[in-house]
Amino acid sequence: MATLIKNRSIVSESWQTLNSADDLAALSPDAGVLAPLALWQTHGAALRARPGKVGVWLNSHEDPASIAKELPSFDVVAVNFPKFADGRGYSIARLLRERYGYTGELRAIGDVLRDQLQDLERCGFDAFELRSDQDAQAALGAFADFSNQYQTSALQPVPLFRRRLA
Amino acid sequence: MYIYDQIDQQFVDERVAQFRDQTRRFLAGELGEEEFKALRLRNGLYLQRYAPMLRVAIPYGMLSSRQLRKLAHIARTYDKGYGHFSTRQNIQYNWPKLEQVPDILAELANVQMHAIQTSGNCVRNITTDHFAGVAPDEIVNPMVWCEILRQWSTFHPEFNFLPRKFKIAVNGAEQDRAAIQVHDIGINAVRNEAGEIGFRILVGGGLGRTPIIGVVVREFLPWQHLLSYLDAILRVYNCYGRRDNLYKARIKILVKERTPDKFREEVEAEWQHLKDGPATLIEAEVERVAARFTVPAYETLPAQDASLQAALSADKAFARWHQRNVHAHKMPGYAAVTLSLKKSGVAPGDATAEQMEAVAELADQYSFGELRVSHEQNLILSDVKLADLYSVWSTARYYGLVTPNIGLLTNIIACPGGDFCSLANAKSIPVALAIQERFDDLDYLHDIGELDLNISGCMNSCGHHHVGNIGILGVDKQGAEFYQISIGGSQGNNAAIGKVIGPSFAQEEVPDVIEKLIQLYLAQRDSEHERFADTVRRIGIEPFKQHIYGNAHKESQHRQRELANP
Ligand code: SF4
DSSP states (O other): OOOEEETTEEEOOOEEEOOSGGGGTTOOTTSEEEEEHHHHHHHHHHHHHSSSOEEEEEOTTSOGGGGGGGGGGOSEEEEEESSTTOTHHHHHHHIIIIISOOOSEEEEEESOOGGGHHHHHHTTOOEEEOOTTSOHHHHGGGGGSOSOOSSOOSSOOSOHHHHHHO | OBOOOHHHHHHHHHHHHHHHHHHHHHHTTOSOHHHHHHHHHTTTEEEOSSSEEEEEEOGGGEEEHHHHHHHHHHHHHHSSSEEEEOTTSEEEESOOOGGGHHHHHHHHHHTTOBOTTSSSSSBOOOEEOTTTTTOTTBSSOHHHHHHHHHHHHTTOSSSSSOSSOBOEEEEOBSSOOSOGGGSSEEEEEEEOTTOOEEEEEEESOBOTTSOBOOEEEEEEEEGGGHHHHHHHHHHHHHHHSOOSOGGGOSHHHHHHHHOHHHHHHHHHHHHHHHTTSTTOOOHHHHHHHHHTBOOOOOOOOOSOOHHHHHHHHHOHHHHHHHHHHEEOOSSTTEEEEEEOSOOTTSOTTEEEHHHHHHHHHHHHHHSTTEEEEOTTSOEEEEEEEGGGHHHHHHHHHHTTOOOSOTTBTTSOEEOOGGGTOTTOSSOSHHHHHHHHHHTOOHHHHHHHOBOOEEEESSTTOTTOGGGSSEEEEEEEETTEEEEEEEEOOBOGGGOBOOEEOSSOEEGGGHHHHHHHHHHHHHHHOSSTTSOHHHHHHHHOSHHHHHHHHOSHHHHHHHHHHHHHOO
16 A cells, blocks of 8 residues: 655555546445546546545646646545656646646655655645655655755745845 | 855755765665666766766866866776766766765765756756857856756756756857757847847757757747746646657657647747746846856956967967967957867877866966866866967977867767767777877868867767768667768858768778768868868768769669678
């Protein structure tokens, strides 16, 4: 079972990540579920009618604009990293936060590794479902790798050059 | 020289600590091969054919004498006593031990240097004109802008895992000496009609497998918007650049597949959201960065120097060097001097620890303790008094650094090739050495005149062979090392991609082929002012083909021979 880090601490929440409509049958009613975008678009109403929490997950090629209007209604939005080297999710996160104003939980799922955590957080993720081989306790240290950043980002919109001059 | 403040220093120190821990985890088996690879590449560390290779950034080619002494020290302590200056204003060490790399990075951090993002699919070391800050035709000092961009690109959280490597070059003058047309993004300073400073932005140039000249996406971008505009380009590329095929992943392919107009529209649309946001640059920041650069305390000098004139008429060898290796300077009474790392018999761009220390000493004595590294793989003393040129020459000569070949055929640009690089199809260095040997006669060399010759050991084109007036590319022919030759490439404002002249040649044939190209040029040029590149442009490549391969019949014979006997 992959460990979930939320706001820089390890939490024990159990979520079920669905891949297709076939997974719906085996769903226990109170489990939190993350539905892929396509499934959400066809079964959104049914998923919302369940008592459990519900969120959607975007794959790295999917456009966050497609859920922009519904964002406030999700308990979680997740972005999948099919491979750690696929960096599209970083842009998706920034768009969700900075362009579409999403303020709820934004979770990185998939090939999520310790050495990405700080960049992911800076781009707007606040929850991380680590790949199962990762040492979650040790991974928490990654948030302190760098104590500053030059650029503007979702976490720190004011770039260093403005803060330096302040 | 940009002097770090405490925060800049903290970044590089924290990077050392981070990489030390990553290396420890890798060696302890806690970090997988592939994951470590992505991390070590972002610190310039390759695991090569014979040993690891460490690529250290020399941001925009600027070095202090103190830093150069450190590079010499690293060469001596952790390597075999030399380093290789690359075509992208980096220095590469070919023999460091993996376990010692964190220590090397710590040594570098002590002199405000690093190996951050010198490889990997991220924004690489930003390069510029090697005469930045001293060129007479400068619109802005590009180093200030390069430093602003260095900070913007360093650990950019959104663009650390791009589809492919990303190279940016900045040129601050009218004449392009930064090869901006063959970079993923090329930035050239311009002034608009109102006299305001801005940048012309080119996207999608590049060498490699699909050589292509960049297209202008913006004729004039006011400087305030530089960072937000780059963010927009990079975001479009990050989201839509191809990730399914390594060879189609560079931004040039995206620009081509989308068409330049469509790509430009997408960038503009993205930029509308970012424009005037917090990334908008402000005057105070540009001033702050500019003020952190050391400024040489130039003396007021006459434009001519009598002792120099006397030395020039007295010493022919000095005069010849002066003609090729001494360059105009914005300050009267000063010159920039190229110390050639292209002595025949030495791999292009290689410098020993002893040479580095000698150059550091020269820089201290004669050039305000600063120097530049050029993409032509030479070292440049940027601020030498005319009256000191003879002393500089005399000392540098002792260290083998005064080959008077800048701009000439033997100033060969070559990648490390098959002797060091695991991606190579063929060796580069022995080919360079053989050509240098063939054209060893200085009178002949000077008679041939200006000519850029570039060699790459494979399609990755680290030796920029596409833009050489003569380009040589290592190819693999059924397991044997062959060389494909192209002519008609050029750098600068009229950048062009060279054309292949025909079937490839075996290593020992290459000097003869070059010799033949030169013969034809000498016979065909309309005067000695017509350079090789001009002649090729005027008469086309056909006559050269004829001269090399004879008639079409011979060409096909050659091809058959090659197939039968690779
Ligand atoms: S051009 Fe090829 S052989 Fe030469 S350094 Fe680059 S990758 Fe290696």
